[in-house]
Amino acid sequence: MATGALPRGITRYRDRYRVRLDVNGATHALGVFDTLGDARAALDIAKGERARGTFVPPAQIRAEQRAARIKAATDALTLGEWAEQWLEGLAANPDRSPSTVLSYRSVLRTHVLPELGSTRLVDLTPQQVAAHLAALRAMPSKRHPGARANGVAPNAARVLRSCLNAAVRRPDIGLTSFAFPEAPSQTQVRPEEEDGDVATPEQVAAMAAAMPEHLRAAVLLAAWCALRLGVLGQHVGDTDVGRRPPF
CATH class of the missing domain: 1.10.150 (DNA polymerase; domain 1)
Structure with missing residues:
Protein backbone atom coordinates (compact mmCIF):
# COMPACT_ATOMS: atom_id res chain seq x y z
CA MET A 1 0.00 0.00 0.00
CA ALA A 2 1.28 3.44 -0.87
CA THR A 3 2.22 5.74 1.95
CA GLY A 4 -0.27 8.38 0.81
CA ALA A 5 -3.16 5.92 1.21
CA LEU A 6 -2.44 5.33 4.89
CA PRO A 7 -4.68 6.98 7.50
CA ARG A 8 -3.27 10.01 9.26
CA GLY A 9 -1.20 8.84 12.19
CA ILE A 10 0.03 5.66 10.51
CA THR A 11 3.31 5.47 8.61
CA ARG A 12 5.41 2.68 7.15
CA TYR A 13 8.42 1.64 9.17
CA ARG A 14 10.67 -1.20 7.96
CA ASP A 15 7.80 -3.16 6.40
CA ARG A 16 5.66 -2.54 9.47
CA TYR A 17 3.23 0.18 10.56
CA ARG A 18 4.11 2.85 13.10
CA VAL A 19 1.21 4.58 14.86
CA ARG A 20 1.25 8.04 16.47
CA LEU A 21 -1.49 10.24 17.90
CA ASP A 22 -1.58 13.93 18.83
CA VAL A 23 -3.15 14.62 22.22
CA ASN A 24 -3.27 18.08 23.78
CA GLY A 25 -0.50 19.36 21.53
CA ALA A 26 1.87 16.44 22.15
CA THR A 27 2.58 13.52 19.82
CA HIS A 28 2.55 10.07 21.43
CA ALA A 29 3.91 6.86 19.90
CA LEU A 30 1.37 4.07 20.16
CA GLY A 31 3.61 1.32 18.84
CA VAL A 32 4.73 -0.50 15.69
CA PHE A 33 2.47 -3.22 14.27
CA ASP A 34 2.90 -6.02 11.76
CA THR A 35 -0.38 -5.46 9.91
CA LEU A 36 -2.33 -2.41 8.86
CA GLY A 37 -5.43 -3.82 10.52
CA ASP A 38 -3.71 -3.94 13.92
CA ALA A 39 -2.37 -0.43 13.41
CA ARG A 40 -5.84 0.91 12.54
CA ALA A 41 -7.35 -0.81 15.59
CA ALA A 42 -4.74 0.70 17.92
CA LEU A 43 -5.28 4.15 16.41
CA ASP A 44 -9.10 3.90 16.69
CA ILE A 45 -8.89 2.80 20.35
CA ALA A 46 -6.54 5.67 21.21
CA LYS A 47 -8.78 8.19 19.40
CA GLY A 48 -11.75 6.95 21.41
CA GLU A 49 -9.83 7.36 24.66
CA ARG A 50 -8.78 10.86 23.57
CA ALA A 51 -12.42 11.79 22.92
CA ARG A 52 -13.47 10.49 26.36
CA GLY A 53 -10.53 12.17 28.11
CA THR A 54 -9.12 8.85 29.35
CA PHE A 55 -6.08 8.60 27.09
CA VAL A 56 -2.86 7.62 28.89
CA PRO A 57 0.37 7.71 26.86
CA PRO A 58 1.89 4.24 26.38
CA ALA A 59 5.24 5.57 27.59
CA GLN A 60 3.60 6.57 30.88
CA ILE A 61 1.96 3.17 31.20
CA ARG A 62 5.30 1.43 30.65
CA ALA A 63 7.00 3.67 33.22
CA GLU A 64 4.30 2.94 35.79
CA GLN A 65 4.56 -0.79 35.15
CA ARG A 66 8.34 -0.65 35.49
CA ALA A 67 8.04 1.31 38.75
CA ALA A 68 5.53 -1.23 40.05
CA ARG A 69 7.90 -4.11 39.27
CA ILE A 70 10.78 -2.34 41.02
CA LYS A 71 8.62 -1.57 44.05
CA ALA A 72 7.46 -5.18 44.24
CA ALA A 73 11.08 -6.36 44.14
CA THR A 74 12.26 -3.91 46.79
CA ASP A 75 9.26 -4.59 49.01
CA ALA A 76 10.11 -8.29 48.87
CA LEU A 77 13.72 -7.68 49.97
CA THR A 78 14.39 -9.39 53.28
CA ARG A 169 20.16 5.99 52.74
CA ARG A 170 19.45 3.93 49.62
CA PRO A 171 16.49 5.45 47.73
CA ASP A 172 16.00 2.26 45.74
CA ILE A 173 15.57 -0.01 48.76
CA GLY A 174 12.14 1.16 49.92
CA LEU A 175 12.96 1.63 53.60
CA THR A 176 12.42 5.37 54.06
CA SER A 177 13.12 5.50 57.80
CA PHE A 178 13.68 3.29 60.83
CA ALA A 179 13.47 4.39 64.45
CA PHE A 180 16.07 2.09 65.96
CA PRO A 181 15.22 1.27 69.58
CA GLU A 182 17.47 2.24 72.42
CA ALA A 183 20.33 -0.20 72.31
CA PRO A 184 21.63 -2.03 75.38
CA SER A 185 24.77 -0.50 76.79
CA GLN A 186 28.02 -2.35 77.11
CA THR A 187 28.35 -3.69 80.65
CA GLN A 188 30.92 -5.79 82.41
CA VAL A 189 30.41 -9.41 81.50
CA ARG A 190 32.82 -11.11 83.84
CA PRO A 191 31.45 -11.82 87.32
CA GLU A 192 33.18 -9.99 90.11
CA GLU A 193 35.79 -12.02 91.96
CA GLU A 194 36.92 -11.38 95.50
CA ASP A 195 40.57 -11.63 94.53
CA GLY A 196 40.07 -9.77 91.25
CA ASP A 197 40.78 -11.14 87.78
CA VAL A 198 43.77 -8.93 86.88
CA ALA A 199 47.18 -10.47 87.25
CA THR A 200 49.69 -8.80 89.56
CA PRO A 201 53.16 -7.84 88.29
CA GLU A 202 54.55 -10.86 90.09
CA GLN A 203 52.03 -13.17 88.42
CA VAL A 204 52.84 -11.69 84.99
CA ALA A 205 56.53 -12.31 85.58
CA ALA A 206 55.80 -15.87 86.67
CA MET A 207 53.67 -16.54 83.59
CA ALA A 208 56.37 -15.16 81.30
CA ALA A 209 59.00 -17.31 82.98
CA ALA A 210 56.82 -20.40 82.56
CA MET A 211 56.47 -19.87 78.80
CA PRO A 212 58.87 -21.23 76.18
CA GLU A 213 61.65 -18.73 75.59
CA HIS A 214 60.39 -17.64 72.17
CA LEU A 215 56.94 -16.81 73.61
CA ARG A 216 57.92 -14.96 76.79
CA ALA A 217 57.92 -11.58 75.09
CA ALA A 218 54.29 -12.11 74.02
CA VAL A 219 53.17 -12.37 77.64
CA LEU A 220 55.00 -9.18 78.59
CA LEU A 221 53.70 -7.26 75.56
CA ALA A 222 50.14 -8.40 76.19
CA ALA A 223 50.29 -7.46 79.86
CA TRP A 224 52.13 -4.14 79.75
CA CYS A 225 51.19 -2.81 76.29
CA ALA A 226 47.44 -3.61 76.41
CA LEU A 227 47.68 -5.83 73.34
CA ARG A 228 45.08 -8.47 72.63
CA LEU A 229 45.44 -11.59 70.45
CA GLY A 230 47.14 -9.43 67.84
CA VAL A 231 50.29 -9.80 69.88
CA LEU A 232 50.63 -13.34 68.52
CA GLY A 233 51.20 -11.91 65.04
CA GLN A 234 54.02 -9.59 66.06
CA HIS A 235 57.55 -10.06 64.71
CA VAL A 236 60.83 -8.83 66.06
CA GLY A 237 61.07 -6.34 63.21
CA ASP A 238 57.71 -4.80 64.22
CA THR A 239 59.22 -3.14 67.28
CA ASP A 240 61.90 -0.49 67.63
CA VAL A 241 63.78 -2.83 69.93
CA GLY A 242 64.26 -5.36 67.15
CA ARG A 243 65.46 -2.87 64.57
CA ARG A 244 69.09 -2.24 63.89
CA PRO A 245 70.28 1.37 64.10
CA PRO A 246 70.77 3.01 60.69
CA PHE A 247 74.50 3.58 61.35
Missing part, protein backbone atom coordinates in the same frame (compact mmCIF):
# COMPACT_ATOMS: atom_id res chain seq x y z
CA LEU A 79 16.77 -8.26 55.98
CA GLY A 80 19.01 -11.23 55.18
CA GLU A 81 19.16 -10.35 51.48
CA TRP A 82 19.89 -6.70 52.19
CA ALA A 83 22.52 -7.61 54.80
CA GLU A 84 24.38 -9.62 52.17
CA GLN A 85 24.27 -6.70 49.73
CA TRP A 86 25.48 -4.35 52.45
CA LEU A 87 28.36 -6.62 53.45
CA GLU A 88 29.42 -7.05 49.82
CA GLY A 89 29.48 -3.27 49.44
CA LEU A 90 31.63 -2.91 52.55
CA ALA A 91 34.00 -5.63 51.35
CA ALA A 92 34.45 -3.79 48.04
CA ASN A 93 35.36 -0.56 49.84
CA PRO A 94 39.17 -0.28 50.05
CA ASP A 95 38.82 1.94 53.11
CA ARG A 96 37.15 -0.88 55.05
CA SER A 97 39.24 -3.37 56.94
CA PRO A 98 38.53 -6.96 55.86
CA SER A 99 38.59 -7.99 59.51
CA THR A 100 35.82 -5.48 60.28
CA VAL A 101 33.64 -6.86 57.49
CA LEU A 102 34.32 -10.40 58.70
CA SER A 103 33.34 -9.38 62.22
CA TYR A 104 30.09 -7.78 60.99
CA ARG A 105 29.24 -10.87 58.97
CA SER A 106 29.84 -13.12 61.96
CA VAL A 107 27.65 -11.00 64.25
CA LEU A 108 24.79 -10.90 61.76
CA ARG A 109 25.00 -14.59 60.87
CA THR A 110 25.17 -15.73 64.48
CA HIS A 111 23.02 -13.29 66.44
CA VAL A 112 20.64 -11.46 64.08
CA LEU A 113 19.73 -13.26 60.86
CA PRO A 114 18.58 -16.61 62.35
CA GLU A 115 15.71 -14.74 64.00
CA LEU A 116 15.13 -11.69 61.77
CA GLY A 117 16.74 -12.58 58.45
CA SER A 118 13.56 -13.76 56.71
CA THR A 119 11.62 -10.62 57.66
CA ARG A 120 11.00 -8.15 54.82
CA LEU A 121 12.73 -4.84 55.41
CA VAL A 122 9.47 -2.95 54.93
CA ASP A 123 7.83 -5.15 57.60
CA LEU A 124 10.60 -4.91 60.19
CA THR A 125 9.54 -2.88 63.22
CA PRO A 126 11.47 -1.25 66.08
CA GLN A 127 9.46 -3.44 68.46
CA GLN A 128 10.76 -6.58 66.77
CA VAL A 129 14.33 -5.34 67.00
CA ALA A 130 13.92 -4.30 70.64
CA ALA A 131 12.46 -7.69 71.57
CA HIS A 132 15.28 -9.50 69.79
CA LEU A 133 17.97 -7.43 71.47
CA ALA A 134 16.33 -8.03 74.84
CA ALA A 135 16.37 -11.77 74.17
CA LEU A 136 20.04 -11.61 73.24
CA ARG A 137 20.83 -9.69 76.40
CA ALA A 138 19.04 -12.28 78.52
CA MET A 139 21.13 -15.13 77.13
CA PRO A 140 23.64 -16.49 79.64
CA SER A 141 27.24 -15.75 78.79
CA LYS A 142 28.98 -18.87 77.46
CA ARG A 143 32.38 -17.78 78.73
CA HIS A 144 31.12 -16.44 82.06
CA PRO A 145 27.92 -18.30 83.06
CA GLY A 146 27.70 -16.43 86.36
CA ALA A 147 27.62 -12.97 84.77
CA ARG A 148 24.49 -10.81 84.93
CA ALA A 149 24.77 -9.91 81.22
CA ASN A 150 26.63 -10.87 78.09
CA GLY A 151 28.48 -8.85 75.49
CA VAL A 152 26.40 -10.07 72.54
CA ALA A 153 23.50 -7.60 72.51
CA PRO A 154 25.53 -4.35 72.24
CA ASN A 155 27.58 -5.70 69.33
CA ALA A 156 24.49 -7.00 67.55
CA ALA A 157 22.72 -3.66 68.03
CA ARG A 158 25.69 -1.70 66.68
CA VAL A 159 26.01 -3.81 63.53
CA LEU A 160 22.27 -4.02 62.89
CA ARG A 161 21.85 -0.27 63.30
CA SER A 162 24.59 0.37 60.72
CA CYS A 163 22.99 -2.14 58.34
CA LEU A 164 19.54 -0.53 58.58
CA ASN A 165 20.89 3.03 58.37
CA ALA A 166 22.60 2.08 55.12
CA ALA A 167 19.28 0.77 53.78
CA VAL A 168 17.52 4.03 54.67
Whole structure:
Protein backbone atom coordinates (compact mmCIF):
# COMPACT_ATOMS: atom_id res chain seq x y z
CA MET A 1 0.00 0.00 0.00
CA ALA A 2 1.28 3.44 -0.87
CA THR A 3 2.22 5.74 1.95
CA GLY A 4 -0.27 8.38 0.81
CA ALA A 5 -3.16 5.92 1.21
CA LEU A 6 -2.44 5.33 4.89
CA PRO A 7 -4.68 6.98 7.50
CA ARG A 8 -3.27 10.01 9.26
CA GLY A 9 -1.20 8.84 12.19
CA ILE A 10 0.03 5.66 10.51
CA THR A 11 3.31 5.47 8.61
CA ARG A 12 5.41 2.68 7.15
CA TYR A 13 8.42 1.64 9.17
CA ARG A 14 10.67 -1.20 7.96
CA ASP A 15 7.80 -3.16 6.40
CA ARG A 16 5.66 -2.54 9.47
CA TYR A 17 3.23 0.18 10.56
CA ARG A 18 4.11 2.85 13.10
CA VAL A 19 1.21 4.58 14.86
CA ARG A 20 1.25 8.04 16.47
CA LEU A 21 -1.49 10.24 17.90
CA ASP A 22 -1.58 13.93 18.83
CA VAL A 23 -3.15 14.62 22.22
CA ASN A 24 -3.27 18.08 23.78
CA GLY A 25 -0.50 19.36 21.53
CA ALA A 26 1.87 16.44 22.15
CA THR A 27 2.58 13.52 19.82
CA HIS A 28 2.55 10.07 21.43
CA ALA A 29 3.91 6.86 19.90
CA LEU A 30 1.37 4.07 20.16
CA GLY A 31 3.61 1.32 18.84
CA VAL A 32 4.73 -0.50 15.69
CA PHE A 33 2.47 -3.22 14.27
CA ASP A 34 2.90 -6.02 11.76
CA THR A 35 -0.38 -5.46 9.91
CA LEU A 36 -2.33 -2.41 8.86
CA GLY A 37 -5.43 -3.82 10.52
CA ASP A 38 -3.71 -3.94 13.92
CA ALA A 39 -2.37 -0.43 13.41
CA ARG A 40 -5.84 0.91 12.54
CA ALA A 41 -7.35 -0.81 15.59
CA ALA A 42 -4.74 0.70 17.92
CA LEU A 43 -5.28 4.15 16.41
CA ASP A 44 -9.10 3.90 16.69
CA ILE A 45 -8.89 2.80 20.35
CA ALA A 46 -6.54 5.67 21.21
CA LYS A 47 -8.78 8.19 19.40
CA GLY A 48 -11.75 6.95 21.41
CA GLU A 49 -9.83 7.36 24.66
CA ARG A 50 -8.78 10.86 23.57
CA ALA A 51 -12.42 11.79 22.92
CA ARG A 52 -13.47 10.49 26.36
CA GLY A 53 -10.53 12.17 28.11
CA THR A 54 -9.12 8.85 29.35
CA PHE A 55 -6.08 8.60 27.09
CA VAL A 56 -2.86 7.62 28.89
CA PRO A 57 0.37 7.71 26.86
CA PRO A 58 1.89 4.24 26.38
CA ALA A 59 5.24 5.57 27.59
CA GLN A 60 3.60 6.57 30.88
CA ILE A 61 1.96 3.17 31.20
CA ARG A 62 5.30 1.43 30.65
CA ALA A 63 7.00 3.67 33.22
CA GLU A 64 4.30 2.94 35.79
CA GLN A 65 4.56 -0.79 35.15
CA ARG A 66 8.34 -0.65 35.49
CA ALA A 67 8.04 1.31 38.75
CA ALA A 68 5.53 -1.23 40.05
CA ARG A 69 7.90 -4.11 39.27
CA ILE A 70 10.78 -2.34 41.02
CA LYS A 71 8.62 -1.57 44.05
CA ALA A 72 7.46 -5.18 44.24
CA ALA A 73 11.08 -6.36 44.14
CA THR A 74 12.26 -3.91 46.79
CA ASP A 75 9.26 -4.59 49.01
CA ALA A 76 10.11 -8.29 48.87
CA LEU A 77 13.72 -7.68 49.97
CA THR A 78 14.39 -9.39 53.28
CA LEU A 79 16.77 -8.26 55.98
CA GLY A 80 19.01 -11.23 55.18
CA GLU A 81 19.16 -10.35 51.48
CA TRP A 82 19.89 -6.70 52.19
CA ALA A 83 22.52 -7.61 54.80
CA GLU A 84 24.38 -9.62 52.17
CA GLN A 85 24.27 -6.70 49.73
CA TRP A 86 25.48 -4.35 52.45
CA LEU A 87 28.36 -6.62 53.45
CA GLU A 88 29.42 -7.05 49.82
CA GLY A 89 29.48 -3.27 49.44
CA LEU A 90 31.63 -2.91 52.55
CA ALA A 91 34.00 -5.63 51.35
CA ALA A 92 34.45 -3.79 48.04
CA ASN A 93 35.36 -0.56 49.84
CA PRO A 94 39.17 -0.28 50.05
CA ASP A 95 38.82 1.94 53.11
CA ARG A 96 37.15 -0.88 55.05
CA SER A 97 39.24 -3.37 56.94
CA PRO A 98 38.53 -6.96 55.86
CA SER A 99 38.59 -7.99 59.51
CA THR A 100 35.82 -5.48 60.28
CA VAL A 101 33.64 -6.86 57.49
CA LEU A 102 34.32 -10.40 58.70
CA SER A 103 33.34 -9.38 62.22
CA TYR A 104 30.09 -7.78 60.99
CA ARG A 105 29.24 -10.87 58.97
CA SER A 106 29.84 -13.12 61.96
CA VAL A 107 27.65 -11.00 64.25
CA LEU A 108 24.79 -10.90 61.76
CA ARG A 109 25.00 -14.59 60.87
CA THR A 110 25.17 -15.73 64.48
CA HIS A 111 23.02 -13.29 66.44
CA VAL A 112 20.64 -11.46 64.08
CA LEU A 113 19.73 -13.26 60.86
CA PRO A 114 18.58 -16.61 62.35
CA GLU A 115 15.71 -14.74 64.00
CA LEU A 116 15.13 -11.69 61.77
CA GLY A 117 16.74 -12.58 58.45
CA SER A 118 13.56 -13.76 56.71
CA THR A 119 11.62 -10.62 57.66
CA ARG A 120 11.00 -8.15 54.82
CA LEU A 121 12.73 -4.84 55.41
CA VAL A 122 9.47 -2.95 54.93
CA ASP A 123 7.83 -5.15 57.60
CA LEU A 124 10.60 -4.91 60.19
CA THR A 125 9.54 -2.88 63.22
CA PRO A 126 11.47 -1.25 66.08
CA GLN A 127 9.46 -3.44 68.46
CA GLN A 128 10.76 -6.58 66.77
CA VAL A 129 14.33 -5.34 67.00
CA ALA A 130 13.92 -4.30 70.64
CA ALA A 131 12.46 -7.69 71.57
CA HIS A 132 15.28 -9.50 69.79
CA LEU A 133 17.97 -7.43 71.47
CA ALA A 134 16.33 -8.03 74.84
CA ALA A 135 16.37 -11.77 74.17
CA LEU A 136 20.04 -11.61 73.24
CA ARG A 137 20.83 -9.69 76.40
CA ALA A 138 19.04 -12.28 78.52
CA MET A 139 21.13 -15.13 77.13
CA PRO A 140 23.64 -16.49 79.64
CA SER A 141 27.24 -15.75 78.79
CA LYS A 142 28.98 -18.87 77.46
CA ARG A 143 32.38 -17.78 78.73
CA HIS A 144 31.12 -16.44 82.06
CA PRO A 145 27.92 -18.30 83.06
CA GLY A 146 27.70 -16.43 86.36
CA ALA A 147 27.62 -12.97 84.77
CA ARG A 148 24.49 -10.81 84.93
CA ALA A 149 24.77 -9.91 81.22
CA ASN A 150 26.63 -10.87 78.09
CA GLY A 151 28.48 -8.85 75.49
CA VAL A 152 26.40 -10.07 72.54
CA ALA A 153 23.50 -7.60 72.51
CA PRO A 154 25.53 -4.35 72.24
CA ASN A 155 27.58 -5.70 69.33
CA ALA A 156 24.49 -7.00 67.55
CA ALA A 157 22.72 -3.66 68.03
CA ARG A 158 25.69 -1.70 66.68
CA VAL A 159 26.01 -3.81 63.53
CA LEU A 160 22.27 -4.02 62.89
CA ARG A 161 21.85 -0.27 63.30
CA SER A 162 24.59 0.37 60.72
CA CYS A 163 22.99 -2.14 58.34
CA LEU A 164 19.54 -0.53 58.58
CA ASN A 165 20.89 3.03 58.37
CA ALA A 166 22.60 2.08 55.12
CA ALA A 167 19.28 0.77 53.78
CA VAL A 168 17.52 4.03 54.67
CA ARG A 169 20.16 5.99 52.74
CA ARG A 170 19.45 3.93 49.62
CA PRO A 171 16.49 5.45 47.73
CA ASP A 172 16.00 2.26 45.74
CA ILE A 173 15.57 -0.01 48.76
CA GLY A 174 12.14 1.16 49.92
CA LEU A 175 12.96 1.63 53.60
CA THR A 176 12.42 5.37 54.06
CA SER A 177 13.12 5.50 57.80
CA PHE A 178 13.68 3.29 60.83
CA ALA A 179 13.47 4.39 64.45
CA PHE A 180 16.07 2.09 65.96
CA PRO A 181 15.22 1.27 69.58
CA GLU A 182 17.47 2.24 72.42
CA ALA A 183 20.33 -0.20 72.31
CA PRO A 184 21.63 -2.03 75.38
CA SER A 185 24.77 -0.50 76.79
CA GLN A 186 28.02 -2.35 77.11
CA THR A 187 28.35 -3.69 80.65
CA GLN A 188 30.92 -5.79 82.41
CA VAL A 189 30.41 -9.41 81.50
CA ARG A 190 32.82 -11.11 83.84
CA PRO A 191 31.45 -11.82 87.32
CA GLU A 192 33.18 -9.99 90.11
CA GLU A 193 35.79 -12.02 91.96
CA GLU A 194 36.92 -11.38 95.50
CA ASP A 195 40.57 -11.63 94.53
CA GLY A 196 40.07 -9.77 91.25
CA ASP A 197 40.78 -11.14 87.78
CA VAL A 198 43.77 -8.93 86.88
CA ALA A 199 47.18 -10.47 87.25
CA THR A 200 49.69 -8.80 89.56
CA PRO A 201 53.16 -7.84 88.29
CA GLU A 202 54.55 -10.86 90.09
CA GLN A 203 52.03 -13.17 88.42
CA VAL A 204 52.84 -11.69 84.99
CA ALA A 205 56.53 -12.31 85.58
CA ALA A 206 55.80 -15.87 86.67
CA MET A 207 53.67 -16.54 83.59
CA ALA A 208 56.37 -15.16 81.30
CA ALA A 209 59.00 -17.31 82.98
CA ALA A 210 56.82 -20.40 82.56
CA MET A 211 56.47 -19.87 78.80
CA PRO A 212 58.87 -21.23 76.18
CA GLU A 213 61.65 -18.73 75.59
CA HIS A 214 60.39 -17.64 72.17
CA LEU A 215 56.94 -16.81 73.61
CA ARG A 216 57.92 -14.96 76.79
CA ALA A 217 57.92 -11.58 75.09
CA ALA A 218 54.29 -12.11 74.02
CA VAL A 219 53.17 -12.37 77.64
CA LEU A 220 55.00 -9.18 78.59
CA LEU A 221 53.70 -7.26 75.56
CA ALA A 222 50.14 -8.40 76.19
CA ALA A 223 50.29 -7.46 79.86
CA TRP A 224 52.13 -4.14 79.75
CA CYS A 225 51.19 -2.81 76.29
CA ALA A 226 47.44 -3.61 76.41
CA LEU A 227 47.68 -5.83 73.34
CA ARG A 228 45.08 -8.47 72.63
CA LEU A 229 45.44 -11.59 70.45
CA GLY A 230 47.14 -9.43 67.84
CA VAL A 231 50.29 -9.80 69.88
CA LEU A 232 50.63 -13.34 68.52
CA GLY A 233 51.20 -11.91 65.04
CA GLN A 234 54.02 -9.59 66.06
CA HIS A 235 57.55 -10.06 64.71
CA VAL A 236 60.83 -8.83 66.06
CA GLY A 237 61.07 -6.34 63.21
CA ASP A 238 57.71 -4.80 64.22
CA THR A 239 59.22 -3.14 67.28
CA ASP A 240 61.90 -0.49 67.63
CA VAL A 241 63.78 -2.83 69.93
CA GLY A 242 64.26 -5.36 67.15
CA ARG A 243 65.46 -2.87 64.57
CA ARG A 244 69.09 -2.24 63.89
CA PRO A 245 70.28 1.37 64.10
CA PRO A 246 70.77 3.01 60.69
CA PHE A 247 74.50 3.58 61.35
